[in-house]
Amino acid sequence: xDTHAALYEQGLARIASLRKxxxxxxxxxxxxxxxxxxxxxxxxxxxxxISAMLALPLPFSTLVAEAAEVAxxxxxxxxxxxxxxxxxxxxxxxxxxxxxxxxFDYVSLEYQETLMAAAGWQAEENLxxxxxxxxxxxxxxFEGAVPTANNGAFLTVGCKGHTxxxxxxxxxxxxxxxxxxxxxxxxxGVQAAAPNPTGAQGIHTIVDRPVINLGGCPPSEVNIVxxxxxxxxxxxxxxxxxxxxxxxxxxxxxxxxxxxRGHFDAxxxxxxxxxxAAKDGYCLYKxxxxxxxxxxxxxxxxFNAHTSWPVLAGHGCIGCSEPDFWDTMRDFEKPLGQxxxxxxxxxxxxxxxxxxxVTAVGIGAHAIxxxxxxxxxxx
Ligand code: FSX
Ligand code: SF4
Ligand code: F3S
Numbered sequence: 001x002d003t004h005a006a007l008y009e010q011g012l013a014r015i016a017s018l019r020k021x022x023x024x025x026x027x028x029x030x031x032x033x034x035x036x037x038x039x040x041x042x043x044x045x046x047x048x049x050i051s052a053m054l055a056l057p058l059p060f061s062t063l064v065a066e067a068a069e070v071a072x073x074x075x076x077x078x079x080x081x082x083x084x085x086x087x088x089x090x091x092x093x094x095x096x097x098x099x100x101x102x103x104f105d106y107v108s109l110e111y112q113e114t115l116m117a118a119a120g121w122q123a124e125e126n127l128x129x130x131x132x133x134x135x136x137x138x139x140x141x142f143e144g145a146v147p148t149a150n151n152g153a154f155l156t157v158g159c160k161g162h163t164x165x166x167x168x169x170x171x172x173x174x175x176x177x178x179x180x181x182x183x184x185x186x187x188x189g190v191q192a193a194a195p196n197p198t199g200a201q202g203i204h205t206i207v208d209r210p211v212i213n214l215g216g217c218p219p220s221e222v223n224i225v226x227x228x229x230x231x232x233x234x235x236x237x238x239x240x241x242x243x244x245x246x247x248x249x250x251x252x253x254x255x256x257x258x259x260x261r262g263h264f265d266a267x268x269x270x271x272x273x274x275x276x277a278a279k280d281g282y283c284l285y286k287x288x289x290x291x292x293x294x295x296x297x298x299x300x301x302x303f304n305a306h307t308s309w310p311v312l313a314g315h316g317c318i319g320c321s322e323p324d325f326w327d328t329m330r331d332f333e334k335p336l337g338q339x340x341x342x343x344x345x346x347x348x349x350x351x352x353x354x355x356x357x358v359t360a361v362g363i364g365a366h367a368i369x370x371x372x373x374x375x376x377x378x379x
Contacts, residue, residue: 004057007234011063014235018070024108025072032106038099043068046099053226053301054238055248067233068099071107074232075138077130078112078181079171081164082155082191082200083144087182088114090218090303091225098305100225107228110134124158127167131174139231140175142168142185142203145192149199165206172207177231179212180204181224183320186213187243193326202323204244212237213244215296215321222301223249241295243323249301254291254317257299260284273333278314288333289316296321 027035033043047065051058080088091104092114109115110130118126130138144164147154152165172178180186180203191200204211214223227246230238238246255261263269264283271277273287283289294317298309310317319329329336 004060007056008060008063010235011060011067011233014233015063015066015070018067018073018232021070021073023072024075025106029069029071029103029106032102033099036102038102043099050222050226050229053222053248053297054230055251063233064229067229068103068106071103071228071232073108075108075110075130075134076141076228077110077127077134077138077171077175078141078143079127079167080113081142081144081146081157081168081185082198083182083184083189085114085143086218087143087185087216087224088112091221100221103225103228104221107232110138121159124160127171131171135174137176138174139177139179139228140171141179141181143181145184145188145200146203146206147191147198147200148206149197154198154200168203168206172203172209176235177212177237178203178207178209179214179227179231181214182219183215183217183322183325186211186215186245187323189217190326192324210237210240211244212240212246215243215245215250215323217320217325219321220298220301220303222306223297245295245321249297250295250321252295252297254294254296254298254311257297258291258311259299260311273314284311284314284316286335287316288318288331288335290319290322290325290329290332290336291317293329293336294319294322294325 025032030040033039044061044065047068048058048061050064051061054060054064078088091101111127113123116123116126146152146164146168148165152163155164156162157164157167183189184191184200185203187202188196188200191198192202202211202213204213212227214227216223223246226249227238230246238248241247241250243250255264258264260281260283263281264285268282269277269286270282270284271286285292289311291311298317299311302309302312316333318332319325322329
């Protein structure tokens with residue numbers, strides 16, 4: 001395992017080598033920030049927050065800032081398969097572009113269907129050129145599941161009749177690293193929900209190499225940008241959990257950092273949406289919150305420039321960053337009770353029993369914590 005000192009050295013060397021490459025953007029990052037009224041102080045604050053989010057000590061914030069400045073040297077290809085574009089929107093729809101949005105813009109985005117002007121033949125040619133010209137060097141992001149049934153025929157893209165399956169495999173061949181952005185690309189998502197007629201799967205099942213999975217439907221913009229920054233800074237994958245999700249983002253349960261957790265521990269629950277307990281911000285477990293089963297940093301990082309997240313908005317977590325959540329986490333507005341969850345049905349029984357037995361709630365909270373912490377082991 002890298003010590004922080006060794007990691008810092010690697011980062012410095014990587015940034016120095018990127019600085020030698022020709023810039024791919026006409027403006028420097030500093031000019032882009034100035035155009036959007038973002039001060040150097042705002043930028044350094046952002047660098048410090050990304051560094052903290054990546055679980056790196058404060059001195060790494062200068063490295064994050066330097067990596068951001070050379071982000072335009074790293075070509076990024078972003079391929080959309082069976083999806084709803086919510087993952088792109090998560091990043092792009094901030095009402096005021098913040099630093100993360102601008103960084104995404106500043107990375108050398110060679111291909112992205114939602115954003116690019118090209119269409120039809122020209123778009124396909126752009127993708128082919130981008131893959132050829134940057135072979136072996138590009139960062140490849142997928143959004144959406146890949147339908148595999150009938151040899152991929154359920155998703156054909158563009159004028160030449162290529163399937164998503166063919167496009168994904170070809171693009172993966174020349175990639176320096178692959179990121180699955182969102183639960184669909186990571187684990188199949190809604191497309192793979194039972195009975196999954198199109199044979200939709202996560203990208204990692206069709207490529208013969210490690211893929212970073214960013215669970216979330218959609219993932220937050222900070223988890224997307226943090227992952228890009230990690231790769232730009234160090235040129236390698238971060239530490240990953242058992243589902244290949246970066247530990248810095250998916251290392252803790254939603255329940256562990258939830259602002260309603262005190263109410264869970266005190267046995268204070270919303271019984272139905274709209275009741276007084278809901279108005280008082282009580283725990284949403286009994287109306288279906290799956291925060292105790294879900295690993296993501298939503299409570300700490302939030303969405304939309306850190307403004308809110310599902311539980312703060314008043315609905316329970318539906319477990320959207322977990323594999324197969326459409327099947328395993330329903331009903332979304334009821335506790336799991338006896339349903340099977342990743343083989344944890346015995347533990348789910350325990351949760352149900354604890355919640356029904358009001359006097360046991362205080363003890364149960366800790367029991368649930370240790371049960372799930374124990375099951376969720378690192379690779
Ligand atoms: Fe899936 Fe992304 Fe959910 Fe949608 O495209 S992760 S359906 S938010 O947007 O792929
Ligand atoms: Fe928060 Fe949900 Fe846990 Fe309640 S069950 S504390 S609402 S994460
Ligand atoms: Fe998804 Fe739950 Fe976060 S539903 S967005 S993992 S709070």
